[in-house]
Amino acid sequence: MSRHSKLREHCRCPCDYTCPYIDEAVAAIEDAISYGLHADVAYEITQQLEHLREMNDELRLWGVEEATSVDRLNDAAYTLRS
Numbered sequence: 001m002s003r004h005s006k007l008r009e010h011c012r013c014p015c016d017y018t019c020p021y022i023d024e025a026v027a028a029i030e031d032a033i034s035y036g037l038h039a040d041v042a043y044e045i046t047q048q049l050e051h052l053r054e055m056n057d058e059l060r061l062w063g064v065e066e067a068t069s070v071d072r073l074n075d076a077a078y079t080l081r082s
Contacts, residue, residue: 019053019056022049022050022052022053025049026046026049029042029045029046030042
């Protein structure tokens, strides 16, 4: 494997997907509702978690796009050096 191809092996997602953790939090809130947590409070918390899910997805996509840009620049630099 050439040094150039090793440059392309960088990680695209530096952390786990957070959606399963958000799902667990939403389930815990739903359980709390059944034990008496006020539904309006639970709804607000759930909405905040869903907003967090959307923001995390946008950030992840942005990171992948940035990593792809780095790959293109590395390819161009490698081509110029060759």
